[in-house]
Amino acid sequence: MVETRRQQIENAASVLFRERGYAATSVRDIAQVLNLQGASLYAHVASKEDLLWSIVERAADRFEAAVAPIAAAESPAPQRLRAMTGAHIRVVTGDLGNAVSFLDEWRFLSPERRTAVAARRRRYERRFREVIRDGVEAGDFARGTDPRLTATWMLSALNGIAVWYRPDGELDPESIADRYADLFLSGLSGPPRPPAIDFDRRTDP
Amino acid sequence: MVETRRQQIENAASVLFRERGYAATSVRDIAQVLNLQGASLYAHVASKEDLLWSIVERAADRFEAAVAPIAAAESPAPQRLRAMTGAHIRVVTGDLGNAVSFLDEWRFLSPERRTAVAARRRRYERRFREVIRDGVEAGDFARGTDPRLTATWMLSALNGIAVWYRPDGELDPESIADRYADLFLSGLSGPPRPPAIDFDRRTDP
DNA sequence: CCTACCGATCGGTAGG
DNA sequence: CCTACCGATCGGTAGG
Numbered sequence: 001m002v003e004t005r006r007q008q009i010e011n012a013a014s015v016l017f018r019e020r021g022y023a024a025t026s027v028r029d030i031a032q033v034l035n036l037q038g039a040s041l042y043a044h045v046a047s048k049e050d051l052l053w054s055i056v057e058r059a060a061d062r063f064e065a066a067v068a069p070i071a072a073a074e075s076p077a078p079q080r081l082r083a084m085t086g087a088h089i090r091v092v093t094g095d096l097g098n099a100v101s102f103l104d105e106w107r108f109l110s111p112e113r114r115t116a117v118a119a120r121r122r123r124y125e126r127r128f129r130e131v132i133r134d135g136v137e138a139g140d141f142a143r144g145t146d147p148r149l150t151a152t153w154m155l156s157a158l159n160g161i162a163v164w165y166r167p168d169g170e171l172d173p174e175s176i177a178d179r180y181a182d183l184f185l186s187g188l189s190g191p192p193r194p195p196a197i198d199f200d201r202r203t204d205p
Numbered sequence: 206m207v208e209t210r211r212q213q214i215e216n217a218a219s220v221l222f223r224e225r226g227y228a229a230t231s232v233r234d235i236a237q238v239l240n241l242q243g244a245s246l247y248a249h250v251a252s253k254e255d256l257l258w259s260i261v262e263r264a265a266d267r268f269e270a271a272v273a274p275i276a277a278a279e280s281p282a283p284q285r286l287r288a289m290t291g292a293h294i295r296v297v298t299g300d301l302g303n304a305v306s307f308l309d310e311w312r313f314l315s316p317e318r319r320t321a322v323a324a325r326r327r328r329y330e331r332r333f334r335e336v337i338r339d340g341v342e343a344g345d346f347a348r349g350t351d352p353r354l355t356a357t358w359m360l361s362a363l364n365g366i367a368v369w370y371r372p373d374g375e376l377d378p379e380s381i382a383d384r385y386a387d388l389f390l391s392g393l394s395g396p397p398r399p400p401a402i403d404f405d406r407r408t409d410p
Numbered sequence: 411c412c413t414a415c416c417g418a419t420c421g422g423t424a425g426g
Numbered sequence: 427c428c429t430a431c432c433g434a435t436c437g438g439t440a441g442g
Contacts (some may be wrong), residue, residue, distance in 0.1 A: 142393065160357070184393060
């Protein structure tokens with residue numbers, strides 16, 4: 001598949017949006033990457049915000065496409081959550097500019113578009129929440145776990161990767177995914193501890 | 206203690222830097238909050254960047270003052286990590302504008318200042334890393350835990366709070382701190398499982 | 411896709 | 427702390 005000019009522009013823009021932020025990136029900066037005059041961009045793009053909008057929508061599509069099928073699967077919650085962690089990390093590390101635009105820069109969209117993105121983000125987060133809820137109900141996760149706060153906790157850690165990840169770094173996405181999944185599921189909990197079941201408190205409802 | 210004009214300006218600026226980002230905040234925006242003319246700010250401030258610099262330095266001081274003594278204490282690693290989690294969260298939620306400026310907006314500083322902040326951030330992160338290392342060595346945390354990646358993981362989740370926390374929301378900082386500390390230390394690990402000690406693999410060195 | 415150009419706004423200064 | 431103002435840069439348009 002050939003990359004259209006429009007695609008090239010979006011890609012260049014997303015890289016700059018990640019590096020400098022949307023507000024600090026000028027249309028002339030974007031044009032320069034492609035050896036164009038600033039005004040020439042407007043042959044392909046209606047506005048700077050329109051560019052951000054396209055990038056954000058594409059990123060949202062990718063996150064959903066990667067995670068939704070896993071969330072909807074039949075497997076046990078811990079297994080699904082582990083797979084969702086890997087899928088999310090692969091999307092983030094696969095296109096950092098896109099990911100950061102969706103995760104951080106979307107707030108520079110117009111109010112209407114911002115509302116639309118906020119809804120997609122909520123829907124996405126809800127998938128994590130629901131799997132966590134499933135896991136609590138099935139007894140896989142600790143009783144009393146708050147699905148909402150826990151999903152936020154997970155996604156914050158996950159989204160942070162978009163900021164520090166370097167493609168030429170030591171850790172490849174799969175290693176990060178494995179370790180993060182371990183941490184989410186078991187935390188820092190140490191070696192197997194002595195029997196922890198409190199028989200005295202056991203009651204049958 | 207009276208709040209100096211300079212302090213008022215810094216506070217107004219930090220609120221706007223969080224809401225709109227440094228690049229999208231004009232000096233006239235800041236002045237307007239205090240019912241001043243844009244140019245009048247320069248009676249108190251050398252430059253817009255200087256304002257960001259002051260805010261970032263103050264935030265860095267606060268994080269260090271809150272966390273360093275705990276990290277250096279004698280108590281067991283899990284206990285220290287729990288206390289550091291609470292301290293960090295209290296600093297973040299206590300002044301969101303300051304925190305976001307230190308955590309996100311510092312990249313708009315001049316190269317020299319950015320380098321200085323990067324060093325402080327590394328030093329801060331190292332305290333978490335060292336406590337994690339201590340915990341692994343003492344057998345409190347799972348063998349094979351990577352202190353570097355795990356500290357990054359923790360701090361990403363912790364710093365995300367600066368983005369979603371609302372002072373008028375349901376969760377107060379202490380509740381968040383308790384739950385986050387539980388999640389960091391135990392993850393989502395469910396109810397006590399059947400004895401997991403693998404006697405076959407036991408060897409005495 | 412370029413040249414030429416627009417009004418608006420930016421951070422900041424001069425002089426009081 | 428204000429008025430008046432500066433050059434630079436911004437997103438974007440006209441016309442080819």
